[in-house]
């Protein structure tokens with residue numbers, strides 16, 4: 055099956071995509087992105103991803119040249135051309151190409167890139183045994199709610215985690231746990247679920263909002279509030295949520311066992327509820 059690229063209105067094999075050396079995404083990280091996945095060829099939570107991208111772009115004054123219907127059409131055509139049932143769709147919108155200067159012209163046409171690749175399967179053991187996580191200082195800027203291309207702190211934190219034999223780095227800022235380098239997180243204590251307060255310091259994950267909604271509908275008490283490092287360290291259960299990982303248990307934190315060292319009952323239950331929701335909402 056071919057990997058497909060879409061650049062400024064044209065589909066092509068991914069390896070034919072060619073972007074200007076003076077694109078501001080390349081030189082400044084001046085742009086926004088989304089990662090959307092398909093199940094059985096259908097983009098999942100598409101509306102929510104597109105709404106978040108529109109917001110991200112608006113917050114940094116990049117005009118989006120496509121409306122919702124046009125985005126949907128691009129995505130469906132690209133997914134169909136790729137032939138992948140489980141497709142990882144990456145959208146990147148940058149402010150466009152111009153001679154390098156920090157300030158920008160409002161009339162610069164944005165660069166629209168979409169890539170369509172097969173969604174890699176997560177190691178099945180990650181789900182059944184859970185993954186390891188480390189904590190890491192959150193040195194990111196003050197607008198982590200914008201899904202911007204500037205991911206250097208995330209890149210370095212994730213690498214630290216991988217180098218330590220872990221799957222994810224959980225950011226801590228002023229003793230408050232914000233989110234993972236590539237995911238949001240939730241904790242469980244005495245049957246109560248908590249997720250980090252949604253503010254400028256975390257990305258409002260599409261998966262997180264979906265899981266919170268499902269959990270509440272299934273009778274769980276979910277609190278959205280500041281989570282202190284100590285609470286993370288003493289949680290009965292910790293799990294990560296995100297588009298590519300869905301609901302993923304964390305069974306070790308900084309080398310210490312979480313709960314009894316196995317994916318906990320609430321995590322397992324929400325993981326099953328989420329899987330069912332995917333099946334029911336193709």
Ligand SMILES: Cc1ncc(COP(=O)(O)O)c(C=O)c1O
Pocket residue numbers: 089208233234235236237238257258259260261262295296297298
């Ligand atoms: C920093 C960060 N937080 C949270 C998430 C989860 O967001 P979503 O569920 O929308 O994929 C991601 C996913 O890319 C992320 O990079």
